[in-house]
Amino acid sequence: MINKTIDINMMDEILNKTIATVEDSKEEIFEIAESMRTECDSLQSQLEEMKKKTKDIMLEVVVLEKEEKQSRQSLLKVSKFINKYCEEDIKEAYRKANLAQVKLTIKQREECDMIKHRNDLEIRLSRAGEVLKKADGLTSKIGVALEYLTGNIQDMHNTLGDFQQKRILGQRILLAQEDERKRVAREIHDGPAQTLSNMLIRLEVSCKLMDIDAVKAKRELEELKTIAKGSMKDIRKIIYNLRPMSLDDVGLIPSINRYITSFQQETKICVELIVLSQVEIDDSLLKLTIFRIIQESLNNIRKHSRATNVKIILEKNNAGLALNIRDDGIGFDVSLLGEQQNEDEGFGILSMRERAELLNGDFTILSNSKIGTKIRVFIPHKI
Numbered sequence: 001m002i003n004k005t006i007d008i009n010m011m012d013e014i015l016n017k018t019i020a021t022v023e024d025s026k027e028e029i030f031e032i033a034e035s036m037r038t039e040c041d042s043l044q045s046q047l048e049e050m051k052k053k054t055k056d057i058m059l060e061v062v063v064l065e066k067e068e069k070q071s072r073q074s075l076l077k078v079s080k081f082i083n084k085y086c087e088e089d090i091k092e093a094y095r096k097a098n099l100a101q102v103k104l105t106i107k108q109r110e111e112c113d114m115i116k117h118r119n120d121l122e123i124r125l126s127r128a129g130e131v132l133k134k135a136d137g138l139t140s141k142i143g144v145a146l147e148y149l150t151g152n153i154q155d156m157h158n159t160l161g162d163f164q165q166k167r168i169l170g171q172r173i174l175l176a177q178e179d180e181r182k183r184v185a186r187e188i189h190d191g192p193a194q195t196l197s198n199m200l201i202r203l204e205v206s207c208k209l210m211d212i213d214a215v216k217a218k219r220e221l222e223e224l225k226t227i228a229k230g231s232m233k234d235i236r237k238i239i240y241n242l243r244p245m246s247l248d249d250v251g252l253i254p255s256i257n258r259y260i261t262s263f264q265q266e267t268k269i270c271v272e273l274i275v276l277s278q279v280e281i282d283d284s285l286l287k288l289t290i291f292r293i294i295q296e297s298l299n300n301i302r303k304h305s306r307a308t309n310v311k312i313i314l315e316k317n318n319a320g321l322a323l324n325i326r327d328d329g330i331g332f333d334v335s336l337l338g339e340q341q342n343e344d345e346g347f348g349i350l351s352m353r354e355r356a357e358l359l360n361g362d363f364t365i366l367s368n369s370k371i372g373t374k375i376r377v378f379i380p381h382k383i
């Protein structure tokens, strides 16, 4: 058979890898954002410095412009009144004007370079700021996506787990049905079928005996009657085990009482049934659910608990029907129940839960060595 089962562990691995990859990307984008933040800080301080230098150089240029203007005016004066000045004065005026002009030109060039550098820094800072803004946005978007993804993956995982559990439960139900059929067939074969074939033979003998020894024949028939009665009882037991018909015939509480009586006789465990309010239930599925949960709980108590006392409390109120089953046995570690991966392991508790949930109910189980085991089922009234 092709195995179409979803391997939960494999899915888990894939999903966890996906989350890890997205988390890595978030980490990388965060690093980009961080290095952009450092770059912005450094550009910002360079720009501040450059602005200060530019301001200073602009002031220097203003001063040099003034000097240059003065030297030009001095040269103009000397040129206008050339006769009044000696050659040395004229040369000196030219030299000063020329020097002022050169100084001014150099400073102006410096100023121009600085303004250009400052503008470049402003552009770089604004670009880095944009990248930082985007990286910051992306980091938080990835954070949100990751949260969403993790949540979804968790949901998906839960759904898969649920699905897997339901599949296992389905398979076990089929196997249990098969076992049940085999058991019933065996019981009929070993019990009533054997008895009937035996009776047939003895009936034939009795028929022949009728003519020979009527008294003996009558005695034989009386015996056969007793055997037939016994067989009838066996058949009723088989039918009862298949479906507790008494539930519909005599009602839930008498059926539970009947079951408890035979349980106590067989196990010597004392069971007390307390019905806190008038529990009249018409819904036959609800009756069967309560009966089966009590039956499975008592089976578990018989098999695993080593308890001596059991208390079953049934209460119906405005909200619904509450069933509590408590034993004083050795208890067990409930947290290990979910870890059952082995398909051969028991499914009694799983099927009790499933039965309660089918009726929108709650099923809780508490257990440890001190308190024994407590099962609480609550089935709400239908809305």
Ligand SMILES: Nc1ncnc2c1ncn2[C@@H]1O[C@H](COP(=O)(O)OP(=O)(O)OP(=O)(O)O)[C@@H](O)[C@H]1O
Pocket (backbone or CB within 6 Å): 300, 301, 303, 304, 305, 306, 327, 329, 330, 331, 332, 345, 346, 347, 348, 349, 350, 373
């Ligand atoms: N009342 C209890 N006291 C102590 N241990 C319990 C009790 N009920 C259940 N357990 C523990 O819980 C396990 C699971 O119970 P569950 O009814 O699901 O399976 P099972 O009884 O082992 O098998 P199955 O019910 O399919 O025949 C049991 O194997 C047992 O260890």
Ligand SMILES: [Mg+2]
Pocket (backbone or CB within 6 Å): 296, 299, 300, 346, 347, 348, 349
């Ligand atoms: Mg069980």
